[in-house]
Amino acid sequence: xxxxxxxxxxxxxxxxxxxxxxxxxxxxxxxxxxxxxxxxxxxxxxxxxxxxxxxxxxxxxxxxxxxxxxxxxxxxxxxxxxxxxxxxxxxxxxxxxxxxxxxxxxxxxxxxxxxxxxxxxxxxxxxxxxxxxxxxxxxxxxxxxxxxxxxxxxxxxxxxxxxxxxxxxxxxxxxxxxxxxxxxxxxxxxxxxxxxxxxxxxxxxxxxxxxxxxxxxxxxxxxxxxxxxxxxxxxxxxxxxxxxxxxxxxxxxxxxxxxxxxxxxxxxxxxxxxxxxxxxxxxxxxxxxxxxxxxxxxxxxxxxxxxxxxxxxxxxxxxxxxxxxxxxxxxxxxxxxxxxxxxxxxxxxxxxxxxxxxxxxxxxxxxxxxxxxxxxxxxxxxxxxxxxxxxxxxxxxxxxxxxxxxxxxxxxxxxxxxxxxxxxxxxxxxxxxxxxxxxxxxxxxxxxxxxxxxxxxxxxxxxxxxxxxxxxxxxxxxxxxxxxxxxxxxxxxxxxxxxxxxxxxxxxxxxxxxxxxxxxxxxxxxxx
Numbered sequence: 001x002x003x004x005x006x007x008x009x010x011x012x013x014x015x016x017x018x019x020x021x022x023x024x025x026x027x028x029x030x031x032x033x034x035x036x037x038x039x040x041x042x043x044x045x046x047x048x049x050x051x052x053x054x055x056x057x058x059x060x061x062x063x064x065x066x067x068x069x070x071x072x073x074x075x076x077x078x079x080x081x082x083x084x085x086x087x088x089x090x091x092x093x094x095x096x097x098x099x100x101x102x103x104x105x106x107x108x109x110x111x112x113x114x115x116x117x118x119x120x121x122x123x124x125x126x127x128x129x130x131x132x133x134x135x136x137x138x139x140x141x142x143x144x145x146x147x148x149x150x151x152x153x154x155x156x157x158x159x160x161x162x163x164x165x166x167x168x169x170x171x172x173x174x175x176x177x178x179x180x181x182x183x184x185x186x187x188x189x190x191x192x193x194x195x196x197x198x199x200x201x202x203x204x205x206x207x208x209x210x211x212x213x214x215x216x217x218x219x220x221x222x223x224x225x226x227x228x229x230x231x232x233x234x235x236x237x238x239x240x241x242x243x244x245x246x247x248x249x250x251x252x253x254x255x256x257x258x259x260x261x262x263x264x265x266x267x268x269x270x271x272x273x274x275x276x277x278x279x280x281x282x283x284x285x286x287x288x289x290x291x292x293x294x295x296x297x298x299x300x301x302x303x304x305x306x307x308x309x310x311x312x313x314x315x316x317x318x319x320x321x322x323x324x325x326x327x328x329x330x331x332x333x334x335x336x337x338x339x340x341x342x343x344x345x346x347x348x349x350x351x352x353x354x355x356x357x358x359x360x361x362x363x364x365x366x367x368x369x370x371x372x373x374x375x376x377x378x379x380x381x382x383x384x385x386x387x388x389x390x391x392x393x394x395x396x397x398x399x400x401x402x403x404x405x406x407x408x409x410x411x412x413x414x415x416x417x418x419x420x421x422x423x424x425x426x427x428x429x430x431x432x433x434x435x436x437x438x439x440x441x442x443x444x445x446x447x448x449x450x451x452x453x454x455x456x457x458x459x460x461x462x463x464x465x466x467x468x469x470x471x472x473x474x475x476x477x478x479x480x481x482x483x484x485x486x487x488x489x490x491x492x493x494x495x496x497x498x499x500x501x502x503x504x505x506x507x508x509x510x511x512x513x514x515x516x517x518x519x520x521x522x523x524x525x526x527x528x
Contacts (some may be wrong), residue, residue: 025188027227029526031519032241034255035376036198036234038405040190041178043118043161046452048431051160052518053232055219056203057098058164058184058322061089061108061154063220066435070156071220071296072304073212074103074185076138083146085130091138096208097167098189105134109121110171111164112142117175119161119323121154121439149472150439158517179288185209187223187522188230192503193288201232209227216522224523226512230521236375245270245505251526252506254519257377258316264505275504276517278331279324282378283443284310284386284455285428289414292368294422297361299346299492304357305389311497314381321369328485329444331432335431335474341486345496354382367396369418371411371426373404379427382497386427412454426453433500433517437477438465438484446493454494460487 014066035049042054064075072078076092095103097495111131116122119291130143153305155163165171166184173179182190188203195201211222235241238257244250246267254275256264264270286293286302293299312323324332327339327346339346344353368390380401387399407426416422434440444457445451445465464484471477506513512524 012399018340028229028231028235028252029227029252029521029524030231031252031521032235032244032250032254033232035357036236037201037402038197039178040182040201042074042164043114043175044178046160048160051158051162053190053201053203054162054164054184055186055518056188056521057182057190059095059186059223060219061112061163061165062152062220064156064158064517065217065220071214071217073156073220074108078152080151082372084149085144087142087144087151087243088135089140089142092210093138093213095185095212097185098168098183098206098208100208101167102137103165103185104137104168107168108165109134109140111166114166114173114175115163116173117156120442120445121150122156122161124148125151125154144414148469150469151497153439154238156219157440159431159442162219163470173513187211188223191340197232201234202301203230203232204228207212211522214351215518218516218520219518226525227521231264238377243504244438245507248335252504252513252519254504255377258507260282261505265309269508270505271508271510271513272505273513274505274515275502276431276433277501277515278334278436278517279499280378281326281331281430281432281443282315282382283428283430283434283439284382284425284497285443286456286492286494287414287423287454288456289449290360290422290424292366295361296491297312297357298363299363299465300352301357301393302390302495303342303489303492304344304350305354305393306388306495306497308345308496308498310349310385310389311382312500314385315378315498316500316502322473322501322503326496329488330436330437330485331435332499334432334436334491336437336477336481336499338478338482338485339433340482341489345489349388351393358393358395363395365396365420367398367425369398369400369422371407371423372399372401373407373427374401375403376427376429378429379404382427386425386497387496402405412457414449416499428494431517437481438468444488444508445482446488446491456491456493458487458491458493461491461493490510 031047037050041155059074061074062070065071076090079088116126128145132142134140191202205225205228211224214221242260265272275420326332330336368508372377387397390397413421430443442452442526446461448457448458451456468480509527514520
């Protein structure tokens with residue numbers, strides 16, 4: 001441990017951007033996010049880091065609160081017709097963008113159209129849309145061909161993309177292209193002149209922001225900024241980041257390395273806490289379009305070999321308070337969690353069964369390309385265990401350890417053979433918040449090549465998801481979740497490797513850090 005600390009101390013300097021004298025007089029918070037952002041388009045992609053940064057720059061129409069309920073954010077009021085087909089929305093007065101222009105209903109409509117082109121729930125709404133029109137400067141109307149019971153949840157959910165409102169001219173950017181102008185109406189402005197990809201992202205408080213009067217609660221309520229400037233410092237090496245926190249050169253780590261948390265907790269000037277009570281769903285994503293994982297029998301062999309204890313031990317050690325088995329696809333401890341369906345996963349790590357299923361399915365020693373993000377502790381930990389398991393049951397593994405940015409690019413190759421950039425698996429972490437139901441759960445979708453990376457195709461899963469959207473009670477949702485879970489296990493949508501809780505760490509002179517699905521910067525203060 002001492003060697004790691006000394007190494008960290010020697011590496012800190014290149015990553016810490018020293019503020020100018022004028023900046024030193026401001027209330028400055030230095031934050032180390034879980035990963036870098038190559039662009040700040042919160043609609044184009046699904047990066048959590050981009051979403052978290054975007055929540056500073058843009059506001060949303062609605063927000064999810066700590067009770068997981070949708071609350072008005074930019075919206076002042078809404079009305080829905082008795083038949084559920086016509087929704088009227090009215091924006092709060094006084095909303096203004098960072099460039100000084102007022103936020104209008106036209107901006108909201110254009111932003112909703114771009115959001116609906118990229119978001120799963122938005123696509124579902126767009127499929128039954130009759131019209132979406134601005135009525136005046138602050139009001140707009142959405143008319144549907146049939147009711148959509150989960151409209152407010154769709155507009156408030158915390159997973160990417162969210163209903164960020166941009167100026168109309170920016171929101172009209174092709175949804176398949178990345179925006180290049182970052183003007184929102186959120187509590188902070190991005191300082192583009194100081195943005196250095198791979199090093200630093202800077203935000204300054206927006207004096208024109210008008211918080212809601214309610215107390216802040218997760219993504220909802222009054223977002224009151226108590227600091228003037230936030231610097232996101234990109235420090236890929238976890239030991240370096242921990243060392244910077246101990247010396248006071250940074251104030252807050254979103255994701256400290258788990259094996260360094262005990263050392264941080266012994267430091268008198270550092271506090272730690274659970275980052276998100278809904279935790280993280282860990283898994284291995286398989287490419288269903290690439291042989292041999294296009295065969296259901298081979299995917300079931302992989303499922304049989306999963307022993308979640310091995311993965312969870314690699315992620316968080318033996319602390320039982322930070323780990324939980326996940327013998328299904330929904331977040332453990334939430335209302336829809338179920339283990340309905342095949343019990344192979346629950347039995348856990350039957351390598352002999354896995355070997356037999358692999359032989360019976362016709363695996364002939366083909367090389368399996370496993371992509372692993374070496375700059376992500378969680379991905380690397382899961383990847384190491386998965387590679388060992390794959391080898392132990394008789395698979396030939398090409399273990400490609402690279403950076404996450406490279407994986408983001410390479411995983412676009414759906415059917416390319418391995419020698420031409422193709423791949424078979426990579427590690428995935430979903431925020432537990434996104435896995436409590438099908439709405440925000442990209443990894444659960446099984447709509448083939450229209451879906452998320454891996455492109456599983458399961459009509460039974462998709463039918464269940466469609467049924468869930470039309471459900472009107474929690475009891476209905478629970479029954480539907482059982483059908484979805486059973487179908488997902490049968491078709492092996494991906495390999496669940498467990499559920500864990502991660503910690504965050506901050507200096508003792510920082511107050512207001514809360515447990516939430518996102519890093520909540522509003523109401524966070526820093527004393528000298």
